[in-house]
Amino acid sequence: MSASPVETQKPAKITVKGLRKSFGANEVLKGIDVEIAEGEVVCVIGPSGSGKSTLLRCLNKLEEISAGHVIVDGFDVTDPKVDINEVRRHVGMVFQHFNLFPHMSVAENIMLAPVELKKATRVEARAQAMKLLERVGLKEKADARPASLSGGQKQRVAIARALAMNPGIMLFDEATSALDPEMVGEVLQVIRDLAAEGMTMVLVTHEMGFAKEIGDRVVFMADGVVCESGPPAELFGNPQQDRTKEFLSKVL
Amino acid sequence: MGMFLVFGGAGAAMAAPADNGVEGKTFVIGTDTTFAPFEFRENGELTGIDMDLVRAIAEAEGFKVEIRSLGFNAALQALTSNQVDGVIAGMSITDERKQVYDFSEPYFESGIQMAVAKNDDTIKGYEDLKGKTVVAKTGSEGEAYAKSIAGQYGFTVKSLDQSATMYESVKSGSAVAVFDDYPVLAYGVAQNNGLKTVTDKVPGGSYGFAVNKGKNTALLAAFNDGLAKLKADGDYQKILDKYLANPTAAQPTTFLDLLGKSFPALMSGLKNTLVVTIISFAVAMAIGLLAGFMKISHNIVLRGIATTFVNIFRGTPLLLWAFMFYFGLPQLTGQPINIWVAGVLTLSLNSGAYVAEIVRGGIQSVDPGQLEASRSLGLGYGKSMQKVVVPQAFKMMTPSLINQLIIMLKDSSLLLAIGFAELLYQGQQIYAANFRVTETLLIVGVIYFVAVMALTKLANYADRRFNK
Numbered sequence: 001m002s003a004s005p006v007e008t009q010k011p012a013k014i015t016v017k018g019l020r021k022s023f024g025a026n027e028v029l030k031g032i033d034v035e036i037a038e039g040e041v042v043c044v045i046g047p048s049g050s051g052k053s054t055l056l057r058c059l060n061k062l063e064e065i066s067a068g069h070v071i072v073d074g075f076d077v078t079d080p081k082v083d084i085n086e087v088r089r090h091v092g093m094v095f096q097h098f099n100l101f102p103h104m105s106v107a108e109n110i111m112l113a114p115v116e117l118k119k120a121t122r123v124e125a126r127a128q129a130m131k132l133l134e135r136v137g138l139k140e141k142a143d144a145r146p147a148s149l150s151g152g153q154k155q156r157v158a159i160a161r162a163l164a165m166n167p168g169i170m171l172f173d174e175a176t177s178a179l180d181p182e183m184v185g186e187v188l189q190v191i192r193d194l195a196a197e198g199m200t201m202v203l204v205t206h207e208m209g210f211a212k213e214i215g216d217r218v219v220f221m222a223d224g225v226v227c228e229s230g231p232p233a234e235l236f237g238n239p240q241q242d243r244t245k246e247f248l249s250k251v252l
Numbered sequence: 253m254g255m256f257l258v259f260g261g262a263g264a265a266m267a268a269p270a271d272n273g274v275e276g277k278t279f280v281i282g283t284d285t286t287f288a289p290f291e292f293r294e295n296g297e298l299t300g301i302d303m304d305l306v307r308a309i310a311e312a313e314g315f316k317v318e319i320r321s322l323g324f325n326a327a328l329q330a331l332t333s334n335q336v337d338g339v340i341a342g343m344s345i346t347d348e349r350k351q352v353y354d355f356s357e358p359y360f361e362s363g364i365q366m367a368v369a370k371n372d373d374t375i376k377g378y379e380d381l382k383g384k385t386v387v388a389k390t391g392s393e394g395e396a397y398a399k400s401i402a403g404q405y406g407f408t409v410k411s412l413d414q415s416a417t418m419y420e421s422v423k424s425g426s427a428v429a430v431f432d433d434y435p436v437l438a439y440g441v442a443q444n445n446g447l448k449t450v451t452d453k454v455p456g457g458s459y460g461f462a463v464n465k466g467k468n469t470a471l472l473a474a475f476n477d478g479l480a481k482l483k484a485d486g487d488y489q490k491i492l493d494k495y496l497a498n499p500t501a502a503q504p505t506t507f508l509d510l511l512g513k514s515f516p517a518l519m520s521g522l523k524n525t526l527v528v529t530i531i532s533f534a535v536a537m538a539i540g541l542l543a544g545f546m547k548i549s550h551n552i553v554l555r556g557i558a559t560t561f562v563n564i565f566r567g568t569p570l571l572l573w574a575f576m577f578y579f580g581l582p583q584l585t586g587q588p589i590n591i592w593v594a595g596v597l598t599l600s601l602n603s604g605a606y607v608a609e610i611v612r613g614g615i616q617s618v619d620p621g622q623l624e625a626s627r628s629l630g631l632g633y634g635k636s637m638q639k640v641v642v643p644q645a646f647k648m649m650t651p652s653l654i655n656q657l658i659i660m661l662k663d664s665s666l667l668l669a670i671g672f673a674e675l676l677y678q679g680q681q682i683y684a685a686n687f688r689v690t691e692t693l694l695i696v697g698v699i700y701f702v703a704v705m706a707l708t709k710l711a712n713y714a715d716r717r718f719n720k
Contacts, residue, residue, distance in 0.1 A: 062624055089630035099625035103643050113629040116639060158625075165630060 013038045013169060013200045014059060018068035021054055028054045030224035031068070038168075039198045043211035043232075046221035047247055052204040055221070056171050059202065060084075060091045073168060089117065092162030096174040098154040100146035100161070106133070107142040110161045119165065132160035136190050152183030159190055170194060172203040208251055212236055220244050272477070273470030275314040281306055282320050282327030282336035285671065285681065288415070289439035289495035290342035290459075291321070292685040296517055301435070302340045304491045305359060306461070309478030315471075323671050337468050338475075342433075344393065344457030352465055356475045358458030360492075364397045365434040365454070367447040369422055375429055376450055381407035387418045387427040393456045394431035414680070419445050420689045438496045445687030510691055514682045521678030522699055528592065528674065529661045532599035536660070537653075539600060540607025545637075547612045558608060565605035571666050574598045578670040595667045603660050610656065614649035615641060654711040658704055665700075675699060 014036040021029040028051045036042050044052045057063045058070055061077045061084050070077045075087050101109050110129035114120040120128065133139045136156035146154055155175060162170060172191065176184045188210055195201060195214050205211055211218055212232040219229040220241075228235060228244045236252070239245045283302060286292045291300040298321055310317045322330055324343075330336045332352065344362065345355045366386075368375045375381065383406060388395035390411040398409045410427060412418045415436055421427045423446045430437075434453040441447055461475050482488040546558035565573075577594040618641050626636035668677035679696035683689045 060628055062628060085627075085630045085632055087630075088628055091628070093625075093628040095621060095625060097621055099619070099621040101622065101625070101640055101644075103647070112626075112639060113631060116631055116635055161625075161629070 011038060012036065012071075013040070013073065014202070015071040016055075016059075016068070017071075019055070019058060019065065019070060020067040021051075021058060021063060022066045027066075028224055029058070029066075032224075032226055034219065034226060034229075036200065036202065038200055041195050041199075041201045041214055041216045042203070042219060043215035043217070044202065044204045044219045044221060045206070045208065045211055045247075046227070050221040051224045052221050053173055056173050056202060056204050059169075059171060060088050060093060062093075089113075089165045090167050091169045091171060092159075092165070092167035093171045094155065094158050094162050094173065094175045096177050098146075098151075098158045098178075100154055100158055102146050105143050105145060106138070106149070106157050109146065109157060110164045113161075113165050117165070125164075128164065129160070132163055133157075135163075135193075136160045137186075150183060151179045152186045155179065155183075155187045156190055159187075159194075169200045169202070172201065172205070174204050174206065177206060206251075208236070208248075220247065222247065272313060272474050274474045276316075278316040278318055279310075279337040279468075279471055280318045280320060280335075282322050282330050282339045282341070284324040284327065284341040285321050286684040287324070287342045287436070288685045289435060293517065293681055294685065295513065296520070301360070301491055301495050302342060304494070305479075305482070305488070306340050306475075308482055308487060308491065309475055312478045312481050313474040315474065326671075331462065331464055334464060334467065338461060338463045338471055340461045342459055343462060345460040346457070349462070353462040354465055354467075354469075354472055355460035355462050356472055357479060358460050359479055360435070360459040361455070362393075362459060363434045363453035363456040364394045364431055365437050365449050366429050366431050366451045367419075367422070367437050367441065367449045368429045369425075370446050370448050372428070378405045378451070381405050381429065383407070384428040385410055385426070386429040386431060387412050387421055388431040389413070389415065389418060392433070394433060397454060397456070398431040414684065415440065416680070416683045416687055416689055419447055419687055422447060435496055440687055442496070443685075443687055507691055510686070510688055511695060514679075514692065514695065517678045517682060518675060518695065518699060521673060521675035522703060524672070525661065525664050525674040526703065528595050528599065528667070528672070529657070529664050532596045532603065532664070533657050533660055535596060535600035536603035536607050536656075539604030540611050543604060543608035544611025544615065547608060548615055562605045562608050565602050566609075570598060570602045570663055571669060573602060574667055574670050591670065591672050594670060595664070595672050598667065599660055599664060602663070603656055606656055606659075607653065610649050610652045611645070614645035614652075617648055618644045650711075650715045654708065654715065657711060658708060661704060661707060662700065 012035045014034070016032050016034040019029055019032040020027065032055060034042075044055065046052050054063060058065050059072060059077075061070070065078050068078070072087055073090050075082045077084060077087055101112070104112065107126060107129045110132055111122065111125040114125040114128065115122055130139060130142060133142055136159055138153055138156055138160070141149060141153065141157070146157065149157065159175075175191070176187050179187065184207070188207070191201070191203070192214060203211070203215075215232045217229060218232045218235045220227045220235060220239075220243075222243045228239060228241045235244070236248065239248055283291050283298070287300075289300050290302040291298060293299070298319055303319065306317055306319075320327070320330070320336060322336075324341050327336065327339045327341055331339045342360075343349070345358060349355070366378070375384075378401060385408045386398055387410050388398045390413055395409065395411055402409050412421065415432060418427075418430045418432065419440060422430050429450075430447070433456070434449075437447070437449055441449060461472070463469075463472050479488070482491075543558040543561055546554040547562070549555050549558075574594065577597045578589060578591065581594070582589050622640050622644065623636055626640040627633070631639070664674055665676040667674055668680060671677070676696055679692050683692040686692075
């Protein structure tokens with residue numbers, strides 16, 4: 001895909017500086033420095049427990065940050081004066097277990113944020129929800145309950161919901177890990193389309209093939225630090241670190 | 253307790269002397285709730301020897317009375333604090349009471365009698381009581397007398413609170429005899445309470461009408477004057493005979509009669525039960541939601557307050573709080589408390605503690621991912637709770653909340669201990685007057701059952717309708 005080095009010269013959309021995160025005495029992130037440019041697609045890979053998901057969840061402050069800075073769209077989310085809710089509206093997030101709201105219809109799930117945050121009337125929000133559902137190929141499910149959908153359909157609705165506030169950044173936390181194999185493809189296709197539209201994206205994933213295909217850059221994490229990062233062809237084709245080689249030999 | 257009767261006698265006023273100082277005035281008279289045959293309710297109206305007597309005297313003397321049925325102790329407290337002008341409540345004239353009240357001439361000479369079950373031919377006198385158990389009313393002259401001869405005749409005295417319960421234990425055989433005030437016994441026997449008297453009456457106290465010490469002297473004089481007139485023209489004896497010798501107040505004889513006669517009072521009791529339950533449950537929900545959210549708060553102070561509240565009210569009996577709010581609080585504040593306020597406080601604080609735990613459990617049972625998903629969309633904590641977490645929590649909480657509502661409806665019967673006129677209280681009032689304990693309790697039980705079933709159906713319907 002568009003792994004051209006030109007993109008790294010664009011202004012940074014996300015800047016992570018010296019990020020540390022501890023759960024009690026257990027330090028999960030031990031000083032992370034990453035810059036992500038506008039329109040860049042970054043795939044984060046690594047063994048479980050390496051801190052991939054925690055890093056992702058620090059980007060929109062779903063986790064309290066122990067030390068360091070995370071600057072998203074020019075806002076330092078670690079600054080208590082920054083309205084984190086305002087920042088989150090620019091950052092869509094997709095979860096491993098979808099986390100759709102079961103007491104609402106599919107359309108209502110998507111309409112919730114625009115309506116409650118007074119960005120749209122119900123009528124406008126409904127029209128927008130229908131467009132988003134069309135985009136993920138689920139227009140006919142607008143009035144269905146989440147419980148009646150398959151896993152792949154649920155995740156596509158979750159993506160549509162995350163897009164409802166027109167975010168400039170999308171975060172995917174193992175978005176296909178909970179899916180049956182035959183449903184992975186439909187979700188990856190939606191993500192692929194988003195990448196093609198130039199969305200800035202950070203994906204934590206176990207799909208190495210997909211990371212190779214879609215990523216402008218792949219970040220390999222191990223033991224709470226970024227071990228190695230680079231264009232997929234280099235990282236998968238010619239890993240420099242032993243830790244990276246060891247991991248890739250197990251998963252490829 | 254708001255029940256009062258205004259008894260006017262405009263015509264009779266003309267017959268009264270013009271200078272007695274009471275003519276045309278209205279006096280507030282406090283009395284007991286149920287002490288048959290002196291005061292009790294029949295078809296919702298207060299009646300009995302005391303009531304007939306005070307009304308007849310008022311008519312003869314040309315004043316008006318407003319009767320307040322407060323309960324014995326509350327009536328005396330009200331007299332001390334000048335909230336009522338006089339008290340007539342089958343009250344014995346004692347030296348202690350004479351220190352704080354002024355009494356009329358005795359209007360009734362009481363005494364103690366012993367009664368046994370109607371079909372019991374073995375107990376004919378005190379000498380047959382050896383090794384047996386008898387019952388008497390706590391703190392009464394009957395109890396004092398029974399205890400004074402218990403050693404001599406070798407029997408045991410067990411003390412109970414109500415005449416009706418004493419009679420039931422004699423009929424059911426857990427005691428062989430009962431010592432009680434003779435007019436109360438005589439009235440009961442006349443109402444077919446299943447007992448018969450077997451000994452002569454032992455002369456006991458005299459009953460008097462009381463006013464506060466040094467107050468209402470004209471009222472006291474008028475009472476004495478009127479009493480003398482009634483005795484002179486034979487009306488006094490007629491009133492006594494009506495309740496003791498030949499009760500004309502025909503009590504229901506068949507079950508259907510009992511049902512028909514007691515139904516209006518029981519329905520008013522049911523209404524109070526339902527109203528106090530609904531108000532208290534609404535308050536309990538508000539308290540419980542607040543305390544439940546405080547319990548999951550990150551603020552340690554809020555959490556501490558909520559946990560303390562829950563622990564206190566879950567760790568202490570409901571009845572204790574009923575007494576505390578109704579009897580204890582007024583003594584601390586010096587302000588009388590409305591019985592509805594005391595009742596609602598008792599039920600809602602107790603239930604609020606349980607609702608708080610239900611709310612906490614319900615919210616914590618919602619997948620944390622739900623809150624994260626909502627927060628990640630940019631919705632604040634409050635909005636996320638309101639739109640995403642609480643609706644799901646409520647769905648899970650509903651069965652527990654319905655259960656709590658039903659527990660509260662049944663627990664509201666405990667308020668009878670402070671004299672709240674709910675369903676079981678009304679039942680007690682009825683069998684205190686007619687002694688049909690088993691049948692009355694059966695009717696009350698069926699009404700509770702139907703009310704609980706109806707409420708359950710309604711709540712389940714609402715659950716299905718709103719929690720699809």
